Amino acid sequence: MRYALAAALVVAGFLADAAPAAAERLVASLTNHRVMITSNYTGVELVLFGTVERDGAGAAGAARGGPYDIVATVMGPREPLRTRRKQRVLGIWVNTAARTFVDPPSYLAVLANRSLDAIASADNQRRLQLGIADTPLPELINNDIGEVSNDPFRAALVRLMRERGLYSEEPNAVTFLTPTLFRASISLPAQVPIGNYTVDVKLFADGNLIARTDSAFEIVKVGFEQFVVDAAREHGLLYGLATAMMALLTGWIARVAFRRD
Amino acid sequence: MQIYLPIADIPVNVFLVLAMGLAVGFISGMFGVGGGFLMTPLLIFIGVQPAVAVASVTTHVAASSFSGAIAYWRRNAIDVTLALTLLAGGIVGSAGGVALFTWLRALDQLDLMIGLSYVTLLSVVGVLMVGESARAIVRSRQGKPVELRRPGSHIWFHGLPLKVRFKRSKVYVSAIPVLAIGFIIGFLGAIMGIGGGFLLVPMLIYLMRVPTATVIGTSMVLTFLTMVSATVLHAATNHLVDAVLALILMIGGVIGAQFGAHAGQRIRGEWLRLLLGLLVLAVGLRFAGQLVLRPDDLYSIRLIGGGP
Numbered sequence: 052m053r054y055a056l057a058a059a060l061v062v063a064g065f066l067a068d069a070a071p072a073a074a075e076r077l078v079a080s081l082t083n084h085r086v087m088i089t090s091n092y093t094g095v096e097l098v099l100f101g102t103v104e105r106d107g108a109g110a111a112g113a114a115r116g117g118p119y120d121i122v123a124t125v126m127g128p129r130e131p132l133r134t135r136r137k138q139r140v141l142g143i144w145v146n147t148a149a150r151t152f153v154d155p156p157s158y159l160a161v162l163a164n165r166s167l168d169a170i171a172s173a174d175n176q177r178r179l180q181l182g183i184a185d186t187p188l189p190e191l192i193n194n195d196i197g198e199v200s201n202d203p204f205r206a207a208l209v210r211l212m213r214e215r216g217l218y219s220e221e222p223n224a225v226t227f228l229t230p231t232l233f234r235a236s237i238s239l240p241a242q243v244p245i246g247n248y249t250v251d252v253k254l255f256a257d258g259n260l261i262a263r264t265d266s267a268f269e270i271v272k273v274g275f276e277q278f279v280v281d282a283a284r285e286h287g288l289l290y291g292l293a294t295a296m297m298a299l300l301t302g303w304i305a306r307v308a309f310r311r312d
Numbered sequence: 313m314q315i316y317l318p319i320a321d322i323p324v325n326v327f328l329v330l331a332m333g334l335a336v337g338f339i340s341g342m343f344g345v346g347g348g349f350l351m352t353p354l355l356i357f358i359g360v361q362p363a364v365a366v367a368s369v370t371t372h373v374a375a376s377s378f379s380g381a382i383a384y385w386r387r388n389a390i391d392v393t394l395a396l397t398l399l400a401g402g403i404v405g406s407a408g409g410v411a412l413f414t415w416l417r418a419l420d421q422l423d424l425m426i427g428l429s430y431v432t433l434l435s436v437v438g439v440l441m442v443g444e445s446a447r448a449i450v451r452s453r454q455g456k457p458v459e460l461r462r463p464g465s466h467i468w469f470h471g472l473p474l475k476v477r478f479k480r481s482k483v484y485v486s487a488i489p490v491l492a493i494g495f496i497i498g499f500l501g502a503i504m505g506i507g508g509g510f511l512l513v514p515m516l517i518y519l520m521r522v523p524t525a526t527v528i529g530t531s532m533v534l535t536f537l538t539m540v541s542a543t544v545l546h547a548a549t550n551h552l553v554d555a556v557l558a559l560i561l562m563i564g565g566v567i568g569a570q571f572g573a574h575a576g577q578r579i580r581g582e583w584l585r586l587l588l589g590l591l592v593l594a595v596g597l598r599f600a601g602q603l604v605l606r607p608d609d610l611y612s613i614r615l616i617g618g619g620p
Contacts, residue, residue: 143603207611279318291547302378305566
């Protein structure tokens with residue numbers, strides 16, 4: 052935890068030059084930038100730490116004293132996805148209609164310290180693509196890419212991803228430890244996709260965006276898990292032969308071990 | 313104890329999967345079948361994607377049928393010529409099945425095809441088995457002798473060209489229907505993740521007049537050879553075989569099979585067939601329900617990329 056804060060301060064030093072001319076500066080860091088999936092992986096929780104730095108406290112018109120609001124958006128690797136709908140055909144349920152979504156995030160968590168509606172106006176939410184409802188999820192329509200409003204397929208996609216814990220909107224995930232120091236927990240379920248994740252942190256005051264920063268982490272399979280996946284993807288034939296040999300060996304061992312005749 | 317399955321991409325409880333392997337192994341040992349038709353639906357039920365379940369169960373069935381085949385080999389109850397002829401058809405069938413599998417997956421219709429195949433096949437086979445064994449039970453109750461082998465009537469396709477003498481089984485028939493049976497078994501095995509023993513045994517007995525002495529051993533050899541080729545083909549084309557899942561399943565399976573085989577010897581043949589028929593029918597009806605009843609959620613999602 053202390054390291055995270057120390058890291059955050061180092062990052063702050065680097066950011067100092069790049070920061071906009073705003074009165075507040077936002078500094079944030081994650082406890083861990085690399086989540087490793089091993090054979091006993093069942094999900095993990097990452098912690099995002101951050102602080103709001105105020106310039107010239109007391110100077111008229113400079114920093115607002117708060118209260119501040121934080122919205123952190125965690126996005127997983129983007130992958131094309133199909134949403135299918137079943138319909139009854141000749142008495143049985145068949146997938147009859149489908150929509151292809153062009154690279155929606157495979158993981159999307161919107162973390163905040165209170166409800167988005169309380170933080171920003173509906174207009175601001177839409178402009179900043181703050182919540183899941185305002186996140187663009189473009190679809191492929193007759194070789195064109197476009198956003199469809201009120202689309203049941205889009206609603207189904209969001210609902211199914213929410214059920215799997217991959218999409219979430221959590222208005223209580225961010226807590227302010229002091230008026231300027233906050234922490235947020237990012238919970239990654241067991242079936243998170245591997246790849247690179249981005250964390251976009253926005254600072255609000257009085258309903259307006261006043262600072263933002265970003266961070267990133269990656270989820271990787273390591274050791275045996277990675278070995279199996281590499282083998283299966285890149286050397287399919289060898290992998291198949293090895294698996295088949297394993298099956299024969301198991302069958303043979305069982306025969307030897309249980310031989311009664 | 314949870315373990316993360318690298319290809320299925322989900323964590324599962326090792327003991328649950330091991331117990332499933334044991335239970336299905338017990339049944340497969342008892343009835344002399346591979347048990348794929350039970351294992352695949354069970355895996356789908358615990359959350360493994362159908363495609364990964366089918367591909368991984370082929371590996372599991374390869375192990376259990378190999379174990380069985382060794383036992384029959386030692387008793388000299390295998391017709392090698394017959395097994396190899398069936399295999400020739402089986403490999404072509406497996407390749408066709410894997411190709412269809414890949415194509416249907418791209419069309420979003422794989423789950424439907426797996427469901428439909430299960431319903432049709434299991435209902436038909438289940439009804440036939442229940443009917444046949446019930447008649448046998450009634451006959452033996454009435455004190456009539458049990459019909460071991462039907463009279464040597466000749467079916468038209470026995471007379472097709474390419475006649476082959478299958479010495480160990482003492483039959484002399486055309487190779488064409490034998491190749492066709494092999495093809496069907498290989499094809500269905502690749503799509504449904506089943507060894508097909510419960511189909512092959514009756515087909516060989518009733519259609520090819522193969523005596524019961526060699527039929528089960530020969531079927532075991534064919535099952536293990538087609539399942540090995542299906543494993544390799546699935547791994548090479550769809551990258552969906554989860555070796556970790558398959559290993560846990562096969563360890564449970566081979567142990568369960570030993571106890572099942574022991575239990576099976578204490579039950580009379582026709583009662584055993586009746587029980588198996590009812591089991592097959594029950595699984596078929598379960599799948600039928602899934603297709604006919606309105607699903608809880610009309611929508612489903614699938615990643616298009618390399619993942620399952």
